[in-house]
Amino acid sequence: MQKNPLLVIVPFLLLLSTSAADAHAMLERAEPRVGNKVASPPREVTLWFTQKLETAFSTITVTNAAGERVDTGKTRVSGNQMSIVIRAGGAGTYRVNWQVLSVDTHRTDGSFTFQVGQ
Amino acid sequence: MAWLGAEIDVPMVAVRAVHFAATASAAGALVFRAVVDPVLPAADQVKPVIDARIRWLIWISVTIAFISGVVWLLLQTSSMSGQAITSSEIATVMDETQFGFVSMVRLTLTVLLAASLACGHRWQPARWLALGSAVCLIAAIAWTGHAASTPYALGYLHLAADALHLLGAAAWIGGLMSLALLLHVLSGYRASAKPTLQLDVVSRFSRLGIVSVATLVVSGIINAWILVGSLRALVATDYGRILMLKIAAFMLMLTLAGANRFWLTPRLAAPDDKSLHALTRNTVAEIVLGLIIFVIVGLLGTLHPAAHLVK
Numbered sequence: 309m310q311k312n313p314l315l316v317i318v319p320f321l322l323l324l325s326t327s328a329a330d331a332h333a334m335l336e337r338a339e340p341r342v343g344n345k346v347a348s349p350p351r352e353v354t355l356w357f358t359q360k361l362e363t364a365f366s367t368i369t370v371t372n373a374a375g376e377r378v379d380t381g382k383t384r385v386s387g388n389q390m391s392i393v394i395r396a397g398g399a400g401t402y403r404v405n406w407q408v409l410s411v412d413t414h415r416t417d418g419s420f421t422f423q424v425g426q
Numbered sequence: 427m428a429w430l431g432a433e434i435d436v437p438m439v440a441v442r443a444v445h446f447a448a449t450a451s452a453a454g455a456l457v458f459r460a461v462v463d464p465v466l467p468a469a470d471q472v473k474p475v476i477d478a479r480i481r482w483l484i485w486i487s488v489t490i491a492f493i494s495g496v497v498w499l500l501l502q503t504s505s506m507s508g509q510a511i512t513s514s515e516i517a518t519v520m521d522e523t524q525f526g527f528v529s530m531v532r533l534t535l536t537v538l539l540a541a542s543l544a545c546g547h548r549w550q551p552a553r554w555l556a557l558g559s560a561v562c563l564i565a566a567i568a569w570t571g572h573a574a575s576t577p578y579a580l581g582y583l584h585l586a587a588d589a590l591h592l593l594g595a596a597a598w599i600g601g602l603m604s605l606a607l608l609l610h611v612l613s614g615y616r617a618s619a620k621p622t623l624q625l626d627v628v629s630r631f632s633r634l635g636i637v638s639v640a641t642l643v644v645s646g647i648i649n650a651w652i653l654v655g656s657l658r659a660l661v662a663t664d665y666g667r668i669l670m671l672k673i674a675a676f677m678l679m680l681t682l683a684g685a686n687r688f689w690l691t692p693r694l695a696a697p698d699d700k701s702l703h704a705l706t707r708n709t710v711a712e713i714v715l716g717l718i719i720f721v722i723v724g725l726l727g728t729l730h731p732a733a734h735l736v737k
Contacts, residue, residue, distance in 0.1 A: 334730075357577075358577075358733075359572075359575035360574070360575040360576070360577050360581070361575075362506075362524065362525075363522065364518055364519075364522035364523055365506055365507065387577055388578075409523075410575045411523075411525070411574045411575035412570070412571050412572045412573075412574055412575040412727070413505065413506055413523075413525050413570070414730060415505070415506065416730075
């Protein structure tokens with residue numbers, strides 16, 4: 309018996325037309341860890357990504373609980389790793405905002421928080 | 427614009443597709459010339475006609491590759507900086523990004539290729555220089571894409587696989603374009619040596635095709651393992667689904683190539699032109715599928731790899 313080709317083609321096209329709820333998980337890990345609590349303010353924040361980064365278009369900014377910038381403004385990039393030195397900014401919730409351009413020219417950005425204090 | 431759930435940057439995808447196709451066409455035609463040319467009898471009247479057609483194909487491809495290469499650099503500058511294209515943004519991209527550096531190297535290679543082509547008929551080593559620059563021109567695309575940003579030691583394997591994938595694609599699709607020109611010239615050729623000549627040429631190309639396809643399959647599996655990584659990522663992401671379309675087009679090309687190799691080629695020795703016409707038609711169909719694949723590749727490179735989206 310010959311199968312109707314539509315039986316194969318229609319489900320395939322339906323599969324193609326359904327959009328998955330993708331999330332751009334470019335950030336692999338961070339130190340201090342995303343959402344974690346540390347006893348005292350770290351000297352620097354380091355982020356690791358799933359791809360190698362371009363120095364010219366990759367930056368990190370860090371703000372403290374009062375919303376003041378506590379980073380030195382000089383992001384260092386090496387391979388898929390990016391870090392920035394931060395000044396002590398007291399206890400509370402710190403927010404890390406990052407913007408990166410990977411070597412394959414994709415731009416992504418994101419943010420996360422970590423807690424400082426007991 | 428959205429297609430298959432993916433957001434599409436139409437000008438970027440179009441310029442990438444045109445650039446990849448033109449570069450592959452130039453490199454493939456040069457590989458074809460190096461591999462198939464020795465089969466053509468030097469004293470035969472058909473040789474200068476075929477040589478002239480292939481030379482034109484290479485010149486047109488190199489010109490399109492250069493223009494599209496410049497447009498790609500400009501569009502990518504705007505996309506990377508997130509701002510309008512200005513001389514300072516272009517300078518930053520060229521001086522401080524890998525894409526800018528590789529683009530400069532590749533544009534220089536295009537000029538070197540054009541110069542070698544211009545001198546090729548007077549100075550024999552220039553023909554080899556042209557082939558070498560074209561091979562580097564196509565392989566270097568790997569350093570502008572996903573393979574360039576894979577971190578750790580896996581990155582070297584990814585770059586090697588991607589460069590080989592590009593070379594295999596160029597030798598096959600660019601070679602098919604030259605083969606179509608050659609078959610067209612042969613269809614109007616009336617000589618007793620014609621059946622032997624067309625059989626020799628097609629058999630020679632067939633061997634090149636087998637090596638290209640084997641390279642494409644092995645390197646394609648490595649690329650897919652790194653960029654997709656799982657069956658779930660293949661079916662659940664835009665990248666994976668569009669990659670399946672590419673694989674489907676590749677399978678269709680393989681089917682046509684199989685029909686050419688096992689069905690039509692042995693019949694080329696017959697005195698009539700039926701097999702030659704069928705072979706020419708299939709070759710043109712393969713080229714169209716190849717160009718569709720380049721559009722898909724142009725799109726895939728602008729998407730996030732599936733492996734990064736599915737955990």
